[in-house]
Amino acid sequence: MSPAAIGAAFCAALVSGDPSAITPLLTPDLAERATAPDIGWHSGDVAPLACMPVGATGSAEHPESVLFLTFPGGGTASDRLVLSFIDGKLFIDDVAYAGGGTLRETLAAP
Numbered sequence: 001m002s003p004a005a006i007g008a009a010f011c012a013a014l015v016s017g018d019p020s021a022i023t024p025l026l027t028p029d030l031a032e033r034a035t036a037p038d039i040g041w042h043s044g045d046v047a048p049l050a051c052m053p054v055g056a057t058g059s060a061e062h063p064e065s066v067l068f069l070t071f072p073g074g075g076t077a078s079d080r081l082v083l084s085f086i087d088g089k090l091f092i093d094d095v096a097y098a099g100g101g102t103l104r105e106t107l108a109a110p
Contacts, residue, residue: 007053
C-alpha cells in the first residue's frame with residue numbers, strides 16, 4: 001500500500017470507531033505495544049468526525065502520511081503517520097501528534 005492508501009485506511013478506522021482495523025496496518029513491534037483498549041490513536045480528546053490523508057513527507061526509509069482531522073465543534077489537527085518498510089511493504093511505526101509527542105511516547109509513559 002502507498003502512504004496515501006495507509007492514511008486512508010487509518011482514517012476510515014478512526015472515523016468508523018473501529019480501532020481493530022488499525023492493527024493490520026502496524027509494524028509488528030508497534031502492534032505488540034498497542035494493545036490497550038483506550039489508545040490515543042490521534043490528536044484530540046474526542047473521536048474525529050472526518051479524517052483524510054492530505055500529503056506525504058518524511059524520508060525514503062520512513063515516509064510519512066499527513067492526515068487532516070476535523071473534530072466536533074470545528075477543531076482540526078494535522079497528525080502524521082510515520083511509516084516503515086518491512087519486506088518491501090509499508091506499515092505504520094508511529095503516529096506524530098499535531099500538538100507534539102508521539103504514540104510511542106504515549107505508550108511508553110507509566
